[in-house]
Amino acid sequence: MEGDLNQKLLTEGEEDVKFRQKLWRELKKMWIVAGPAIFTRFSTFGVTIISQAFIGHIGPTELAAYSLSLTVLLRFGNGVLLGMASALETLCGQAYGAKQYHMLGIYLQRSWIVLFVTGLCLLPLYIFATPLLIALGQDEEIAAVAGYIGRFFVFVVLSFIVSFTCQMFLQAQSKNMIIAYLAAFSIGIHIFLSWLLIVKLKYGLAGAMVSTVLAYWIPNIGQLLFVTCGGCKDTWKGFTMLAFKDLLPVVKLSLSSGAMLCLELWYNTILVLLTGNMQNAEIAIDALAICLNINGWEMMISLGFLAAASVRVSNELGRGSSKGAKFSIVTTTLTSLCIGSVLFVIFLFLRERLAYIFTESKEVASAVADLSPLLACSILLNSVQPVLSGVAVGAGWQSIVAWVNIASYYLIGIPIGVVLGYIVGMGVKGVWVGMLVGTSVQTLILVIITWKTDWDRQVVLARSRVNKWFVPESRETNSNQENGA
Incomplete structure (x- = not known):
């Protein structure tokens, strides 16, 4: 009887140890993705807040126009492209789990094609922002400045195509620390350039928007170099015409x-x-x-x-x-x-x-x-x-x-x-x-x-x-x- 009890306690103890080990492994895998992802999102969100803070010192009209452009125009494009890029999370994540590593690069290129076409369809919103905002009942002076900002946002929207897809491609492989490093570097550069162009050189709104565009593109250049120059040897095998094959299912999943x-x-x-x-x-x-x-x-x-x-x-x-x-x-x-x-x-x-x-x-x-x-x-x-x-x-x-x-x-x-x-x-x-x-x-x-x-x-x-x-x-x-x- 005593031997059975000891055996039972020993078995329960081993199961408890196994559960704790399993939980610890899962938590490590989770935080490898969640930690850098949280930091990157804080940094990206911080870019718009920093721009808003510097533009607020230029003038109330510029601040109102930037806030309007950010809320109505950029958030719309961000939502469409981020949502469509999340199809890549499904495809790359499942292919990586199935050890079909070379497919991740093909999915990435297919997603680039789908998002690039979508991005081109969104561009008239930003090019013709002034008449659009006036038609929505906005003040004409604010709408005119917002239209000027909207033309800079064309480059920001195009940056989302690279940014969102590369992030999801790297996250599927739990290689997103590079994204966090690039985001930290980018926000530091953004603060410096905003001070230099707006406060020191007095370039005003143009300086603020140039700094904002660079803050979005600097991480993209780093991510592209990391992906294509050896950082993902198993999952990136180079550019291929197979990216144009089976695009319809990717389009359907992206639209959903x-x-x-x-x-x-x-x-x-x-x-x-x-x-x-x-x-x-x-x-x-x-x-x-x-x-x-x-x-x-x-x-x-x-x-x-x-x-x-x-x-x-x-x-x-x-x-x-x-x-x-x-x-x-x-x-x-x-x-x-x-x-x-x-x-x-x-x-x-x-x-x-x-x-x-x-x-x-x-x-x-x-x-x-x-x-x-x-x-x-x-x-x-x-x-x-x-x-x-x-x-x-x-x-x-x-x-x-x-x-x-x-x-x-x-x-x-x-x-x-x-x-x-x-x-x-x-x-x-x-x-x-x-x-x-x-x-x-x-x-x-x-x-x-x-x-x-x-x-x-x-x-x-x-x-x-x-x-x-x-x-x-x-x-x-x-x-x-x-x-x-």
Whole structure:
């Protein structure tokens, strides 16, 4: 009896040790992706904040025009291209897990083609920004300056094509430390050039925009050199005409991915527009802008975990491990939720003290204090919802999530926000409650989908996708040789 008990305790102890080792390995794999991804997103977000800070010292018209261009024009292009590029996360992640390493380079080139054509279609928005903004009812003087900024944003939009695709290509291989190093170098150069061109040499808005464009392109040049000059020997085999083969399935997956992300980004824009039509709109918009700015910084953490969830799930599915995929989902979700819970408590108790970082107005600070509980709840939801979106990207469910977003945000969240904000008279709080309800419904649906999913079947689907678009390495080598000839 005593021997059986000792054997049982010994077995349980070994299982506990094995679980801790498994958890530690998974956490290391997760943070290898999440850590650099969070830092990179903070740095990229910081580029626009630094530009905004320097332009604010040029003049109020320039600041208003830059804010308008950033919110209406650049965010739109960013959302479309980032969403479409996330198809590459699915394809590269699953191919890497299946050890079809040479396919990653082909997928990268296919994504370049799709995104370049999409980018060309977006360019008229930036070239003809002034008449477009005037047609939308904006002040003509601000619209004229915004049109000038929009022409610089053409180069920023084109930079997204390289930036997003190379990041996802490298993340799939857990080689994204190079992205973080380049982002840190770029933001340092941006601060120096902004000071030199605006403060010292007095080049004004042109200097600010030249520095901004360079800040976006410097990391791209570094990433391209790293990818093509030996940093990815197994996954980059050179340029190939096979990139033009099987483009239609990539286009379909890219469109689904773009719709999924854009529906989320446009949701926040609509909330700001709804708030702008209320009484005391200036205070309401200022308070909401402060809260959304804080929420935006916190979202950089969540988007880092989105990248980690996408990479880990796609790698495990490509490898053929349904248990590994499920364990990755639980580990990443709980880690993100723990961080979100700590931030929830912090922002719940800071209240109006948050506002004085951005404003000296007591009215705005009071409005921010009133919104703080909703901000804290948003932060808590943000710690789960993006992770589940990352799981969807890793598994290739973008089209499903796009429909979930339509139902949650546009059929539930916005109507509730309008009713509470305008009819019930809750104002900006009512609009934000509507946003929270929409996000909560979306999160709940994604939890149910993830929980109910047959992950063994997802492995089969991932293998089917990988094998369907597989090109033997010998064919790729021949194609490269033909190109060289």
